[in-house]
Amino acid sequence: MAVKFTPTQYEGDYARAPVFKTALPGPKTKALIERDAKFVSPSYTRDYPLAAQRGRGAVVEDPDGNLFLDFSAGIAVVSTGHCHPEVVKTIREAAGELIHMSGTDFYYPAQVNLGEALARLYNGGDAKVFFANSGTEANEAALKLAKYATKRHQFLAFTGCFHGRTLGSLSLTASRAVQRAGFFPTLPGVTHLQYPNPVRPPYGASAGKAVDAVLDHLENVIFRQLIDPRDLAGVFVEAVQGEGGYVIPPADFLPRLHAILKKHGILLICDEVQAGMGRTGKMFAYEHFGITPDIVTTAKGIASGLPLGAMIARADLMTWPPGAHASTFGGNPIACAAALTTIELLENGLMDNCDAMGRRIVEKLKPLASSSPVVADVRGLGLMIGIELVKDRKTMAYAPELREKIINGCFAKGLLLLGCGPTTIRFCPPLVINEREADRACEIFTAVAREVGG
Ligand code: PLP
Numbered sequence: 001m002a003v004k005f006t007p008t009q010y011e012g013d014y015a016r017a018p019v020f021k022t023a024l025p026g027p028k029t030k031a032l033i034e035r036d037a038k039f040v041s042p043s044y045t046r047d048y049p050l051a052a053q054r055g056r057g058a059v060v061e062d063p064d065g066n067l068f069l070d071f072s073a074g075i076a077v078v079s080t081g082h083c084h085p086e087v088v089k090t091i092r093e094a095a096g097e098l099i100h101m102s103g104t105d106f107y108y109p110a111q112v113n114l115g116e117a118l119a120r121l122y123n124g125g126d127a128k129v130f131f132a133n134s135g136t137e138a139n140e141a142a143l144k145l146a147k148y149a150t151k152r153h154q155f156l157a158f159t160g161c162f163h164g165r166t167l168g169s170l171s172l173t174a175s176r177a178v179q180r181a182g183f184f185p186t187l188p189g190v191t192h193l194q195y196p197n198p199v200r201p202p203y204g205a206s207a208g209k210a211v212d213a214v215l216d217h218l219e220n221v222i223f224r225q226l227i228d229p230r231d232l233a234g235v236f237v238e239a240v241q242g243e244g245g246y247v248i249p250p251a252d253f254l255p256r257l258h259a260i261l262k263k264h265g266i267l268l269i270c271d272e273v274q275a276g277m278g279r280t281g282k283m284f285a286y287e288h289f290g291i292t293p294d295i296v297t298t299a300k301g302i303a304s305g306l307p308l309g310a311m312i313a314r315a316d317l318m319t320w321p322p323g324a325h326a327s328t329f330g331g332n333p334i335a336c337a338a339a340l341t342t343i344e345l346l347e348n349g350l351m352d353n354c355d356a357m358g359r360r361i362v363e364k365l366k367p368l369a370s371s372s373p374v375v376a377d378v379r380g381l382g383l384m385i386g387i388e389l390v391k392d393r394k395t396m397a398y399a400p401e402l403r404e405k406i407i408n409g410c411f412a413k414g415l416l417l418l419g420c421g422p423t424t425i426r427f428c429p430p431l432v433i434n435e436r437e438a439d440r441a442c443e444i445f446t447a448v449a450r451e452v453g454g
Contacts (some may be wrong), residue, residue, distance in 0.1 A: 003344040005432070010056060014057070017068050018066075024411070024412060029051040037162070047404070055083055057082060058081060058432060071428065071443075073417065077305055104330070110334075110336035115131075118312050119286070131309070131311065131331025132330040133308065134299055135164050137275065143155070144168075144324075145311065145325070149267070159195055161175065162244060167178065167187065193214055194250045195247060195249055196211045196253050197249070199376065199388060200216055211253045225446055237268045237269070243274070245424040247423070251288075252375070271297050276298045278431055283351070297312075302339050305338075309330070356375070357433050357438050365385070372450065373454055374454065375387060375449065385427040415444040428439065
C-alpha cells in the first residue's frame with residue numbers, strides 16, 4: 001500500500017505557532033551561538049540567530065522552547081516537513097537493517113529501487129542513475145558524464161544560476177561573486193550567458209524579448225564568434241532559478257533552447273536540485289515547460305533531509321565503464337529508503353497540497369506588488385515563491401538593506417525566511433503546510449513589509 005499524504009497532526013502549541021517563551025534569542029540559543037563562533041567555520045551565512053532543537057511539520061522549536069513557522073525548510077530541503085512520521089518510520093526500519101555497504105562495490109535493494117523510481121519519473125524508465133550525497137556532487141557527476149559521453153570539453157551556464165560550491169560546480173555557479181572570490185582558477189571552458197529574467201530582461205531587451213535576446217546571443221555571438229558548437233558538451237540550466245532569485249523564465253525559453261542544442265549535439269542538463277522533487281507542484285520544474293532534458297540532477301528535497309543527490313541520464317548516455325566515477329557514501333541505504341517514502345508521499349497528495357498552498361500564498365501576496373512601493377514582483381510555481389524588493393518601483397534599484405530588515409522583522413515575529421538573488425525574499429516552506437500556516441505567514445510578511453517599506 002502506497003503511503004498517502006495526510007495533514008500534519010500537531011500537538012499543543014505547535015498547532016498555533018509562532019509561540020514565544022523568551023525574548024529572541026533566548027539564553028540557551030545565545031550560548032550555542034557563542035560556542036559556534038568559536039568552533040565552526042565562519043564561511044556559513046547566518047542572517048539571524050535561529051537555532052533549531054526540534055521540528056514537526058512546518059514548525060521549528062529552538063533550545064529555549066520558542067516555536068517558529070519555518071518557511072525556509074532547511075533551504076528547500078524538508079519537503080515532507082520536519083520529521084514526517086512515515087519518513088521517520090522508514091529511517092528507523094532502514095537503520096535497523098543496514099546502515100552502509102557502499103553501492104560503489106556492492107548491491108542493495110534500496111539503491112536499485114530508487115534508481116528504478118527516478119528513471120520512471122524522468123522518462124518512464126529508459127534512464128540510469130548515479131548516486132551522490134549532495135547537489136554539488138550530482139552536478140560534478142553530470143559534468144563528467146557529459147564530457148565522457150560527448151568527447152567534448154566545454155560548457156555553457158547562465159548568470160544567476162547556482163550549481164554548487166565544489167570546484168567543478170563552482171565553475172558553473174554565477175549567483176553571487178562572494179561564492180567565487182578567492183577561488184580562481186575554476187574549471188576552464190565554462191562560458192556564461194544571461195538568464196532570460198522577465199523582470200530584469202537581459203542584453204538590453206524588453207521583457208517580451210528576453211528569450212529572443214538570449215538565444216540571439218547564443219547563436220550569433222557565442223556560436224559564431226567564441227565557441228564552435230562542436231566543442232560544447234552541455235549547457236547547465238535551472239528550469240526555475242533558485243539561489244539567483246526565484247526567477248521563472250518565459251514559457252518558450254527551455255523548448256527553444258533545447259531545440260537549438262539538439263541541432264548541435266549539445267546536452268541540456270537541468271539542475272533540479274532546488275526546484276525539483278515536487279517543489280513547484282510537479283516532480284521536476286522542467287515539466288512546466290514541456291521538455292525532457294538529457295541529464296537531470298537532483299538533491300535537497302529528495303530524501304526529506306537525509307543527504308542524497310542523484311544524476312539521472314538517458315540510458316544511452318551512460319556509457320562510462322566501471323571505475324569511471326563512484327562515491328563511497330553516495331546512495332546510502334537509509335537515504336535511499338527515505339527518498340522512496342518521500343516520492344510516495346509526493347505522488348499521493350503532497351504535490352497537490354504544494355500546488356494548492358502555493359496558489360493561495362501568491363494570491364494573498366500578489367496585491368503587494370501594486371500596493372507596496374518596495375515590492376516589484378510576487379511570483380511563484382508551487383511552493384517556490386519569490387518576492388522581489390526594490391528601493392522604488394520606477395528605478396527598480398536593488399534593496400538588499402530593506403530585504404535584511406524585512407527578513408529580520410519576520411524572524412522577530414516568528415517566521416523563518418531566507419533571501420535569494422540580489423534583492424528577493426523566498427518562501428520555500430515544507431510542502432506539508434496547511435491553510436492556517438500559509439495565511440499566518442502571509443499576515444506576518446505583509447505586516448512587516450508595510451512597517452518597513454510603507
Ligand atoms: N544546485 C542548485 C540549484 C542549488 O540550489 C544548490 C544548493 O543550494 C546546489 C546545486 C548545491 O547543492 P548542495 O548544497 O547540496 O551541494
